[in-house]
Amino acid sequence: MGANEGLKAQQNHIDPIPAIYALKQQSIAILDDELAVVLASDGALYMSVPTICIALGINIRAQLRRIQRTVKLAPGLRHLVLQTRGGPQRSTCLTWREIPVWLAGIRLDLTLKQVRQKPVYSLSYEEY
Numbered sequence: 001m002g003a004n005e006g007l008k009a010q011q012n013h014i015d016p017i018p019a020i021y022a023l024k025q026q027s028i029a030i031l032d033d034e035l036a037v038v039l040a041s042d043g044a045l046y047m048s049v050p051t052i053c054i055a056l057g058i059n060i061r062a063q064l065r066r067i068q069r070t071v072k073l074a075p076g077l078r079h080l081v082l083q084t085r086g087g088p089q090r091s092t093c094l095t096w097r098e099i100p101v102w103l104a105g106i107r108l109d110l111t112l113k114q115v116r117q118k119p120v121y122s123l124s125y126e127e128y
Helices: 003-012 049-056 060-069 096-104 111-117
Strands: 022-030 033-040 045-048 077-084 087-095
Touching: 022 077, 033 049, 033 077, 045 049, 045 077, 045 096, 049 060, 049 087, 049 096, 087 096
Parallel strands: none
Antiparallel strands: 022 033, 033 045, 045 087, 077 087
8 A cells, every 4th residue: 555545544534633744854853852843745844742742751642632622732733654763653743833832731840850951952943
């Protein structure tokens, strides 16, 4: 099954999160982790929610559920196929512009101590 057929099959499956294509992917180093920033076929930039959750040490499923039930965030969720060390992997991603809104709602009581000790890098929308 080709990439287009797989994407069509995913879209025909009852899934509230739309699937789109990744056109370009670039990794950035944040908190000693490599996070992918993806330019998608809709022209928006996305980041993988599970990858960010792993970097922050927070529960992936709980965060995905929270994003899906948040009116402001849910429309920004998409499934994208990202290139990983293990090959192409489907990932749930959130638009670049919604990432700060999502992160602002996370309680990082324990994780925050670790985050403060690591350098934080910024990548503006225009730099990509």
